[in-house]
Each structure stands twice: as structure tokens, then as C-alpha cells.
Amino acid sequence: MRIKLVYPAWPRLRQQTPFILPPLGLAVAAALTPSGHEVSLADENALPLDLDDRPDLVGIGAMLTCQLARAFEIADHYRARGVPVVMGGVSATCAAEEARRHADAVVLGEAEGVWPEALADAAGGRLKPVYRRKKFASGREIPSPRRDLLAGKEYSYRGLRMVDLVETARGCGLGCFPCVVGGFSGTGFRPRDLQAVAREISAIPNDRLYIVDNALQQDEAHERAVFAALKAAGKRWVGHCVSATPELARLAADCGCWYVYQAVITPNEDFARKVRIFHEHGIGVEATVLLGVDSHGPDIFRRMVDYLLDLEVEIAEFTVQTPFPGTALFDDIKRSGRLLHQDWRRYNAEQAVFRPARMTPEQLSEGCQWAWREFYRDDPQRARMARLLRRVLPAREKAG
Numbered sequence: 281m282r283i284k285l286v287y288p289a290w291p292r293l294r295q296q297t298p299f300i301l302p303p304l305g306l307a308v309a310a311a312l313t314p315s316g317h318e319v320s321l322a323d324e325n326a327l328p329l330d331l332d333d334r335p336d337l338v339g340i341g342a343m344l345t346c347q348l349a350r351a352f353e354i355a356d357h358y359r360a361r362g363v364p365v366v367m368g369g370v371s372a373t374c375a376a377e378e379a380r381r382h383a384d385a386v387v388l389g390e391a392e393g394v395w396p397e398a399l400a401d402a403a404g405g406r407l408k409p410v411y412r413r414k415k416f417a418s419g420r421e422i423p424s425p426r427r428d429l430l431a432g433k434e435y436s437y438r439g440l441r442m443v444d445l446v447e448t449a450r451g452c453g454l455g456c457f458p459c460v461v462g463g464f465s466g467t468g469f470r471p472r473d474l475q476a477v478a479r480e481i482s483a484i485p486n487d488r489l490y491i492v493d494n495a496l497q498q499d500e501a502h503e504r505a506v507f508a509a510l511k512a513a514g515k516r517w518v519g520h521c522v523s524a525t526p527e528l529a530r531l532a533a534d535c536g537c538w539y540v541y542q543a544v545i546t547p548n549e550d551f552a553r554k555v556r557i558f559h560e561h562g563i564g565v566e567a568t569v570l571l572g573v574d575s576h577g578p579d580i581f582r583r584m585v586d587y588l589l590d591l592e593v594e595i596a597e598f599t600v601q602t603p604f605p606g607t608a609l610f611d612d613i614k615r616s617g618r619l620l621h622q623d624w625r626r627y628n629a630e631q632a633v634f635r636p637a638r639m640t641p642e643q644l645s646e647g648c649q650w651a652w653r654e655f656y657r658d659d660p661q662r663a664r665m666a667r668l669l670r671r672v673l674p675a676r677e678k679a680g
């Protein structure tokens with residue numbers, strides 16, 4: 281079959297740094313596709329989508345809730361042309377009933393094992409409405425993604441190719457509020473075959489990687505092994521949830537850690553301690569800030585911006601707490617009558633879609649925008665990004 285994998289466009293945060301990341305999940309689905317099929321991958325965020333074609337099957341991956349409306353439009357379009365559509369991804373799983381109304385089949389949860397089954401059924405004209413694994417795939421079943429299908433697409437910032445994504449494990453048992461990783465990928469830690477990961481990392485031509493594991497720090501032996509593979513490959517990399525101990529921060533820096541994402545909900549000493557440790561080892565910090573939890577009143581915006589400026593984090597990204605469908609937070613807020621609407625396009629963490637406990641939705645949305653402006657007022661995002669980039673650019677790219 282000629283299989284077209286589609287990653288729908290999604291509305292980015294207005295103030296977010298303007299580079300996009302390649303869709304790793306679909307590149308993994310392509311790698312899971314049995315030989316004999318012809319696979320292409322269209323990322324609508326990188327290139328305009330050709331909707332005039334007629335593949336034998338369309339697979340749509342929807343990771344973000346704010347992608348769902350566009351995913352449904354694309355699915356409806358192809359089905360109207362007689363092309364069967366299979367939909368999957370985190371947000372399609374979380375909004376499974378709605379996804380089923382727009383697709384011939386929905387893959388719930390991870391694709392390993394069930395995507396090949398859906399393709400075999402599609403080839404035989406007997407697609408089932410739902411595919412779901414009974415147990416999570418072992419780490420060894422997770423393949424290296426088909427990066428060749430991402431070639432030629434625009435994943436750069438100011439003309440510079442940014443990061444290639446690498447996944448070394450799935451699952452997280454740490455249970456932070458309001459993370460969805462445990463719900464989608466399970467609470468058990470599932471490392472990939474580390475020799476395969478090391479080979480994969482070495483084979484990537486790009487010098488800059490993004491280790492997308494949600495929580496490297498949950499298994500120290502694994503974390504050390506990943507650091508060793510990165511050091512052997514001589515890459516620079518970004519990641520999140522790296523152990524913030526002096527020894528592991530030193531090891532992370534020694535194997536090329538460039539900057540880390542650190543989530544923060546309320547100013548607190550533990551976050552400040554981690555930032556200090558990373559900075560002492562030359563590792564930058566991008567604070568990913570969640571605003572609008574029930575303990576936040578209208579003073580949170582000023583307090584948070586002052587706190588982050590005092591800590592001298594390199595970059596900050598301010599988001600509005602969003603109750604994504606399929607999460608406990610969504611159920612709680614809906615049950616308490618605080619949900620404002622279910623227009624998924626507006627679930628992009630930029631505006632309040634629920635009534636916060638201690639301020640109005642308008643105060644929350646406007647406060648979040650104010651925080652972006654205020655944090656970057658005296659030191660614009662572009663200048664901060666340029667300084668971060670200078671840390672990792674080889675001389676030939678700086679000159680270019």
C-alpha cells in the first residue's frame with residue numbers, strides 16, 4: 281500500500297521561539313511499517329500539505345489537543361475521497377470517541393505491535409474501529425525512527441538546523457501534577473536497547489540532539505549509560521528532568537548537555553537549587569512555567585517573573601494550565617462546572633479554557649501574556665536565544 285503519514289498543523293504560542301520540532305511519533309510509526317509498503321511523511325507544520333493526492337491509506341498522528349480539529353478536517357477530507365484513515369497519537373487517544381467519528385480506525389496508546397496489525401487489516405479491507413495493545417511494548421520493541429522521511433523539511437531556526445529528537449526510554453512513575461506521561465506511556469520505566477540507542481545517536485549527522493525522554497533522572501543507571509553514549513558520539517544536547525545533583529550535572533555537562541527544560545509552577549527553593557546546580561556546571565535552563573493552578577492568584581505573574589529573572593534562567597516559556605481531555609484534571613474541572621468550552625483549537629496553553637479558582641479567565645490569559653512581555657522586556661528572546669546558540673555552534677556555523 282501507499283501509506284501517507286500526516287502530522288496536522290497546530291497553532292503555536294504567539295511568543296514561543298519560532299522553530300519547530302520534527303514529529304518523532306510518526307517517524308517511529310514509519311519505522312514500524314512492514315517492508316513492502318511505501319511510506320511518506322507530511323508534516324503540515326513544516327511544509328504545505330498536498331490534499332489532492334489519493335494514497336491507499338492515510339495515518340494521522342495527533343499529539344496535541346490543539347491539533348485535533350485540523351486532524352479531523354484532514355481525516356474527513358480523505359475519507360470523502362474514499363481513502364481509509366487511521367488516527368493515533370496522545371490526543372487522539374485522549375479524545376478517542378471523537379476521533380472514532382472521523383476515522384475508519386483509531387490506534388489507542390502506543391503504536392508498537394498494533395500499527396502493523398492495522399495495516400494488515402487495511403490491506404485486507406477489514407479495518408477494525410479500534411486497535412489497542414493489552415500491555416505496553418517493551419523498550420526493545422521501540423525502533424529507531426525513520427529520520428530519512430524528515431529530510432528536506434524546515435526544522436531550523438534562523439537558518440540553522442536545530443535538534444534531532446532521540447528517545448531512549450518510555451514511561452514515568454514520578455507522578456508530577458498534572459503530567460499525562462504516566463497515563464499514556466505507563467508508570468513503569470521501559471528503557472530501549474541502549475546499544476541500539478548508541479548506534480542511532482552516532483549515526484545522526486546533526487551535532488545537536490534533543491533527548492525527549494520525559495524523565496531521564498528516574499533511573500540513574502540508565503541516565504549514566506545514556507550520558508556515556510552521548511559522550512562517545514560527541515554531541516551537544518538538550519533534555520528535561522536530568523538529575524540535579526552535582527555529580528550527575530557534571531557528567532551531563534561533560535557529555536555535551538547544553539540546556540535543560542525545568543518545569544515550575546510556583547516559586548520554590550527546590551527549583552532554585554536545581555537551577556543553581558545546572559548553572560554551576562555550565563548548563564542552561566529553560567523554565568517551562570505553568571500558570572493558573574488553583575493556588576495562583578493575580579499576584580503570581582509578577583512573583584514568577586521576578587523569581588525567574590533573579591535566578592537568571594536563560595529562557596522561559598509561560599503557559600496557561602490547560603485541562604487536556606482524557607486527564608484527571610479535565611474530569612475534575614468539568615465536574616465542578618468550571619470548563620468554559622471544548623473548542624480544542626483553543627487548547628494550546630495560551631488562553632484560559634476554564635474558570636481559575638482565584639482569578640478570572642481574562643486575568644489568567646492576560647497575565648500569561650504580560651509575563652512573556654515582562655520577562656523578555658530588557659533582554660529580548662532573540663538575544664537570549666542567540667547567546668544560547670553561541671554556546672554550541674561549531675566555528676564553521678558561526679562564521680556562516
Ligand code: SF4
Nearest residue numbers: 452455456459494495
Ligand atoms: S518527571 Fe516528567 S514525565 Fe515524570 S511525571 Fe514528572 S513531569 Fe511527568
